[in-house]
Amino acid sequence: MAQPKIRNMEEFASLSGISRPTVSKYFNDPDSVRASTRAKIEASLKKHDYQPNVFAMNQNRRTTKNIGVVVPNLADPFFSEIGRRVELACIDAGYSPILLSSHGSPEMERDNLKTLRSLKPAGVLLAPFGRMSDEAAVQAFDEEFPLVLFDANMAKVGQAFVGTDNGQSVDLMVEYLCRSGEPPCFFEMRNPTNPNANKRRQAYIESMERHGQEPRIFQAEGEGWNFEEIGSTEGARLLSSKAFSTNTILCSNDRLAIGMLSAAYGLGLRVGHGTGCDLRIAGHDDHPFSRYTCPPLTTIAQDYEAIANRAVSELFGILEDDERLSDRTETTFDGRLIMRDSA
Amino acid sequence: MAQPKIRNMEEFASLSGISRPTVSKYFNDPDSVRASTRAKIEASLKKHDYQPNVFAMNQNRRTTKNIGVVVPNLADPFFSEIGRRVELACIDAGYSPILLSSHGSPEMERDNLKTLRSLKPAGVLLAPFGRMSDEAAVQAFDEEFPLVLFDANMAKVGQAFVGTDNGQSVDLMVEYLCRSGEPPCFFEMRNPTNPNANKRRQAYIESMERHGQEPRIFQAEGEGWNFEEIGSTEGARLLSSKAFSTNTILCSNDRLAIGMLSAAYGLGLRVGHGTGCDLRIAGHDDHPFSRYTCPPLTTIAQDYEAIANRAVSELFGILEDDERLSDRTETTFDGRLIMRDSA
DNA sequence: TATATATATTTACGCGCGCTAAATTTTAAT
């Protein structure tokens, strides 16, 4: 790092003994210049500590290196985890990820898309709210930018979707629960903010029917993203009134299950599959904390890594062949059954 | 929204019947133009759906409206929560927050600061790693931009610091634990990544001495940010070997406590302050899940809201009087004791 | 109504870099 502060690319180029356009090419793609000049530039970079002005770079460019990443709620560990992986994958590919959380509000999702539009992203990875998303806004966005959806699907929007096969994953859990004890009832929110909830309910019903069992669904009242609170309050209400028709409860997601575990504990009910247990509780998502609940939560692990990587590679695939492919792809990964002590 | 897509401010200005520089002034500060022209512009905005090009806007500007927000790890609910509040406070003030997570890595903190520098932020809010942070990089950043630290302090860096008074908060907990049962031992990581850990240990020692008790510290081996895992593994080891000299364990933070609770459950130990309980466990931070652990965790609540708001207002205060104030301020808020069932 | 002051407009320039086309040099292939 030298003392004289470099003002612009022109100056850096002449200090490096290279012309400005060549330096410009280097910053856009280091492999597009001859190895010997690349070496000269990189040597000079180590001496001089220059980085191009982002705003000038992006202003007059056909397409930037920005990748927008929008998730419904970073406070939810599922999204913070998958967001992290997506972010790192973008950086590895030489892009600049811009991670935005909608903080649980579909309106802010719309705002986030608006913000992103002004950043001229090369592409966008969106985990939408689903039916609660501003469909027109997402659709308009889809027409303007390469868009890949993940986690939650929306009909005919985005050039690709990547997520978990809820049919497979829920069936896996139902099968296990039926085989190892009483068939499960299903616990979910009446007005789920999570769009996968509907798929999971449907998958539960179908799976139960395949097993010759009657599906039983219990719906919790409550709005918003405070799933643990809802699971705990409504779980306590249902448990104490002995509303459940079976001793096995499959929760729509781990956060509800964590609330349910807390409710069971409060009522002095022993949760687990061992002898002397009153109740089995299972979840879905392999939430980072589900390993440390009491008892540890039996759940379905979504393949975060695969979903994040595939979503990113789908997007980059689209970016490379700038032809807009007509065929929308949908990729789902299997869930894995994580057997712990709660069920 | 009209059909003809507006290309630039020139076009929008003439459509609105106003000159471009006046429109430019409006976007920089709506209150800086006459009410009647502001009304004309806003009416036109509703018709035409134009927004200025971010890159062109920021390129030739003395100072942007960007506020950088850097946290050590968004996967930690504490930071995702405080990051969320900071973000919203910035938006309310008409700024564009850019939230960056260092994903637990001090190297990425350095990269994030580098990224931010190229975005010419009006100011930066940084929750540093503390001693693990690249001190030179942070210091250099401090000289270039208005910088406010939060959560973790660094000596003489940043123009202000906002956080929790660990001395007060830990003392509050120690006092409660001593008063209500056996005096606590202290459980922490040997090489804590969280910089507040050292302050808490010190606070624990001093508080115990004030209470005429001998401090006892137990340190867990383990690196990284997987605190629950470390708390669980090391907790199980210590509990099963009956290493603890008291039945009361104060954990350096809630995530370690959650791991410890899990270990106690696995060993069949009953946690709580009631009769028939074997162990009391307390934490620190009022982690979002601490309310739903089994039993619910007694802990210290940091005042997220106050810390976030004060950090933001400190920064905006600095931005307004562009004179660089010589006096560095340090603000700490008291923690609140949250009594639940675990201790 | 005349004068002083605040606000708008006009004019003009520059920011730092992307991008292009033609001229030139370097490298690789014969």
Place this chain on the structure above:
DNA sequence: ATTAAAATTTAGCGCGCGTAAATATATATA
């Protein structure tokens, strides 16, 4: 050594907006 191909240089325009100075217009004060 000759030739073709690839890389670099030179030269120059343009992006969309910030900003400053000069000028014109509107509002407040006398």
